[in-house]
Amino acid sequence: MATIKDIAQLAGVSQGTVSHVLNGKGNVSSEKIKLVQDAAAKLGYIINERAKILRQGKGRILAVVLPNIRFRQYEDFLISFKAFAENQGYTVTPYISNDDPDTERSIFNQIRSSMAAGAAVFSCLHLTAGDIRELGFSEWELLFAERDQPFPCNYIGFDFKAAGKALAAAAVEKKLTSLALLTGSLEFSNEKDFFDAFTAELKRNSSCTLHHIETNLFRRYQSAMQLMDIKKIQEIFSTNHGFARTVRDVYQTFFPAMQTTITTVLPLFTMPENIYHKYELNYRLMGKTAAQHLIENTEGKTTRRRTVLENTGFRQWYKGPSFSRTAAEKLHILTLESPTADAMKTLSRLFTQATGIAVHISIFSYDELHEVISSMGKSSIYDVIRLDSTMLPWFAPRILRPLRDIEPDLDMDEGKYIEGLSRQYFFVEDILYTLPVTPSTQMLFYRRDLFESTVLKRLYQEKYKTPLVPPRNFAEYNRIARFFTAGENPQSPVEFGSTLTLGSTGVAATEFLTRYFSYTDALFDDTGAPLVTGSAGIRAMKDLLEIQAYARIPCSSWWTDAAREFSDGGVAMTILYSNFASGIFGRSSRVINKVGYAVVPGGNPVLGGGALGVSKFSKYPKEALAYITWICDEPMSSARTLLGSVPPCRESFDNYEIIDAYPWLELSKECFSLSNYRRTPSRNNAPFDDRRFLSILGREIKNALAGVITAEEAMQNVADEYKSVARSLLHG
Structure with a gap:
C-alpha cells in the first residue's frame, strides 16, 4: 500500500505538503x-478514514438501524435521513437487523467500534437506560424511531393510535360485518398502539367480526395464505405496506378471481395509484427530521427529545364536484411550453376518470x-387559460x-400556499381571477464539483486574491464566468462560464x-417613467x-434550452426560473450529483411562473373552475412537482420524495420572501402593458448586445419610447 512518503517522492514535494493536500489544510499552490x-x-x-477518526475522536458518522430494506417505509426513511446528514457533512452507515435481537445487539457493538x-x-x-449505558452509548447518541422504548428517551414517530382509530372508523362507515387485520408484532409500541385503538373503535361502534393475524417479514406469505382460509372476509386491513403488498401478490397469483379491498397504512405516495385504500x-x-434531531442531539448533547409527526392520513x-351527463364532454386548456404542461397532460387523465370530462391541453411558446390571448374573443375554444404572473394585470x-x-363560496385559504407568495398570482385590483x-x-445553479475542486479553488485564489465561492453579486458572477471560460482560461475544465438566454425580446428583457x-428595487418612478x-x-x-463573452453563441432561446445546456456539462453556472430547473436533472444529464444552488447574485430574485383562470368565453365555467382547483391543490400539486413542475402549496415542501429528487426546492421557497421589487408603475388605475414594455426593453437590449448602440443609448431609447406608449395607453 502506498504511503505519504511514496507520494511525496513521486510528486517531488515534502511529506508535509502531501499531508496538507490530502487533509485539505495549509496554503499550498495549485x-x-x-x-x-x-x-x-x-x-x-486511499485515505485511511479509520485512522483519521481515531486521531479526531468521534467521527462524523451516523448509523441507521432498520428492520429491513424491503418495505418502502424504511427505504423512504433512509433516503431522506442520508440526504440530510450528508448535506451536513456526515457519512451514513445503514445496518439491517431483520428484527432479530441478537443481530441488533451485534450491530450496536459495530456502531460503537466505528466511532459513530x-x-x-x-x-x-426492549431496553432500559441502564442497557444503553452497558451498550456503550450516551443517551443523546441514540434516537429511537417508530418503536418507542419503556423509558424516557429520544424518540420520533407518528400518532399510531390515531391511525388505528381512522382505519377502524373507515370499516364502521362501510358497515362491514367481517374483516381481517394484519399487523406486525404487538411487542412493538407502534403496532400495539394501532391495534388497541383499532379494536376499541370497532367494538365501540360495530359488531363486526375481526380476524387478527400477527406476522413479520419472514412469515408474511404464510400469513397471507392464512387469510384465504377465513371465509367471508369483506376487507383486509394492514398496518404495513409490505404486508399489504404481499397479500396483493398472493391474491393476484393464486386467487385472481377474488376481489377484496385492502386498506393499509403506508408511506406517503406522491404519484397516484389505486391498488390500495391508503392511510399515509x-x-x-x-x-429528514430524525437526521436533523440526531445531529442536534449529538452536537449539543441534549436528551429526551420526543417528536410525534402529524399523520397525513x-x-x-x-x-x-361530480357532474351530470349534460356537463362538458371536453375542457380545452391553453398553457405555456414547460415541464408543468407535460405533467398536466399526464395527470389530467385522473380528472377524466373522476368526472368523465376529457381534457385537451394546447401548449404554446411564450x-x-x-399572440393567442391578445386576439381572444367570443369564438375562443379555451376554457382554462394559463397566464404568466406579469400578464395578469393587463x-x-x-x-x-x-x-x-362562478363560485361565490370558493374557499380561498391563502395559508395553504407558500409563505411570501404574492397576491400577484391571485388578484387584480382585489378581484380573484386565478389560482x-x-x-x-x-x-443560481452552479457546478458544485468545480467550485469544490482543490486545484480550481487554489487557481482562482492565486489569480483573483479571493476565494472561489458562489457569486454574491454580478461583478463576482462575471469574474467567475470568465475564469471558467476556456477561451479566457485554458485550465478551465468546461467550455463556458455561464448560459445566456436571449431568444425573444421578452426573454432578453428578463436577463x-x-x-x-440586484442594484435597485424599482423600475419606474412615481410619475410612471422608466x-x-x-x-x-x-x-x-x-x-x-x-x-x-463567457457564454455560448448563439445563446439559448428559452429556459428549457438553458437548462439543457447546463445539464450537458459544458457550463459552470446558469440562472433559471425554478419551474424549468428540473430540466437539469433529466435522463441524459451529465451533472447529476454535481450541482449546487444558491440565491441569485444581488439577493433579489425575479419571480415568474403562472396561474390558471377561467376564460370569460368558456361555455363550461363550473367545470373549468373544478379543474383549476383540482390541479392547483394537493395532492396534485405534489404529483405535478415530482414530474418536473414546481408547487404552490406548503404541503409539497414537507414531501421529501420531492425534496430528495429536487433538493433546491427548499431554497426556492425562501426566495419568494427575499424577492422585493416593484416592476410596474405605482399610479393607481393607470393602464400598464407589461408585455409591451418588455418587448421595447428586449429589443433595445438586443441592439446593444449586437453592438449597434451603446448601453446608454439603449436605456435612453427604452425610456423615450415607453413614455410615448404610456401616453397612448392612458388616452386610448
Missing part, C-alpha cells in the same frame, strides 16, 4: 496540489401564447371571469431585469454586455 493529487491517483492511495457520533434505531429490543404517513419527512386524488380583466362570479399553478423564482433588480437610464440600468446593461 501546481503542487495537482502534483500530489496526480501522484496519489497513480499510486492508488450517533444512531437512529428501529429497535426490536410521511416517512421521508420522518427521516387518507387522501383523495379528486375532491371536486410569444405564441401572448389580461385578466379582459379575458378571464372572476372566480367568485397559482407554477409560482417560480429565479435561482436584464435579473441584473437590474428608471432604466439611471446607474442601475447602465450597470445591468454593461453586466450583460460583458457576460456575452
Whole structure:
C-alpha cells in the first residue's frame, strides 16, 4: 500500500505538503496540489478514514438501524435521513437487523467500534437506560424511531393510535360485518398502539367480526395464505405496506378471481395509484427530521427529545364536484411550453376518470401564447387559460371571469400556499381571477464539483486574491464566468462560464431585469417613467454586455434550452426560473450529483411562473373552475412537482420524495420572501402593458448586445419610447 512518503517522492514535494493536500489544510499552490493529487491517483492511495477518526475522536458518522430494506417505509426513511446528514457533512452507515435481537445487539457493538457520533434505531429490543449505558452509548447518541422504548428517551414517530382509530372508523362507515387485520408484532409500541385503538373503535361502534393475524417479514406469505382460509372476509386491513403488498401478490397469483379491498397504512405516495385504500404517513419527512434531531442531539448533547409527526392520513386524488351527463364532454386548456404542461397532460387523465370530462391541453411558446390571448374573443375554444404572473394585470380583466362570479363560496385559504407568495398570482385590483399553478423564482445553479475542486479553488485564489465561492453579486458572477471560460482560461475544465438566454425580446428583457433588480428595487418612478437610464440600468446593461463573452453563441432561446445546456456539462453556472430547473436533472444529464444552488447574485430574485383562470368565453365555467382547483391543490400539486413542475402549496415542501429528487426546492421557497421589487408603475388605475414594455426593453437590449448602440443609448431609447406608449395607453 502506498504511503505519504511514496507520494511525496513521486510528486517531488515534502511529506508535509502531501499531508496538507490530502487533509485539505495549509496554503499550498495549485501546481503542487495537482502534483500530489496526480501522484496519489497513480499510486492508488486511499485515505485511511479509520485512522483519521481515531486521531479526531468521534467521527462524523451516523448509523441507521432498520428492520429491513424491503418495505418502502424504511427505504423512504433512509433516503431522506442520508440526504440530510450528508448535506451536513456526515457519512451514513445503514445496518439491517431483520428484527432479530441478537443481530441488533451485534450491530450496536459495530456502531460503537466505528466511532459513530450517533444512531437512529428501529429497535426490536426492549431496553432500559441502564442497557444503553452497558451498550456503550450516551443517551443523546441514540434516537429511537417508530418503536418507542419503556423509558424516557429520544424518540420520533407518528400518532399510531390515531391511525388505528381512522382505519377502524373507515370499516364502521362501510358497515362491514367481517374483516381481517394484519399487523406486525404487538411487542412493538407502534403496532400495539394501532391495534388497541383499532379494536376499541370497532367494538365501540360495530359488531363486526375481526380476524387478527400477527406476522413479520419472514412469515408474511404464510400469513397471507392464512387469510384465504377465513371465509367471508369483506376487507383486509394492514398496518404495513409490505404486508399489504404481499397479500396483493398472493391474491393476484393464486386467487385472481377474488376481489377484496385492502386498506393499509403506508408511506406517503406522491404519484397516484389505486391498488390500495391508503392511510399515509410521511416517512421521508420522518427521516429528514430524525437526521436533523440526531445531529442536534449529538452536537449539543441534549436528551429526551420526543417528536410525534402529524399523520397525513387518507387522501383523495379528486375532491371536486361530480357532474351530470349534460356537463362538458371536453375542457380545452391553453398553457405555456414547460415541464408543468407535460405533467398536466399526464395527470389530467385522473380528472377524466373522476368526472368523465376529457381534457385537451394546447401548449404554446411564450410569444405564441401572448399572440393567442391578445386576439381572444367570443369564438375562443379555451376554457382554462394559463397566464404568466406579469400578464395578469393587463389580461385578466379582459379575458378571464372572476372566480367568485362562478363560485361565490370558493374557499380561498391563502395559508395553504407558500409563505411570501404574492397576491400577484391571485388578484387584480382585489378581484380573484386565478389560482397559482407554477409560482417560480429565479435561482443560481452552479457546478458544485468545480467550485469544490482543490486545484480550481487554489487557481482562482492565486489569480483573483479571493476565494472561489458562489457569486454574491454580478461583478463576482462575471469574474467567475470568465475564469471558467476556456477561451479566457485554458485550465478551465468546461467550455463556458455561464448560459445566456436571449431568444425573444421578452426573454432578453428578463436577463436584464435579473441584473437590474440586484442594484435597485424599482423600475419606474412615481410619475410612471422608466428608471432604466439611471446607474442601475447602465450597470445591468454593461453586466450583460460583458457576460456575452463567457457564454455560448448563439445563446439559448428559452429556459428549457438553458437548462439543457447546463445539464450537458459544458457550463459552470446558469440562472433559471425554478419551474424549468428540473430540466437539469433529466435522463441524459451529465451533472447529476454535481450541482449546487444558491440565491441569485444581488439577493433579489425575479419571480415568474403562472396561474390558471377561467376564460370569460368558456361555455363550461363550473367545470373549468373544478379543474383549476383540482390541479392547483394537493395532492396534485405534489404529483405535478415530482414530474418536473414546481408547487404552490406548503404541503409539497414537507414531501421529501420531492425534496430528495429536487433538493433546491427548499431554497426556492425562501426566495419568494427575499424577492422585493416593484416592476410596474405605482399610479393607481393607470393602464400598464407589461408585455409591451418588455418587448421595447428586449429589443433595445438586443441592439446593444449586437453592438449597434451603446448601453446608454439603449436605456435612453427604452425610456423615450415607453413614455410615448404610456401616453397612448392612458388616452386610448
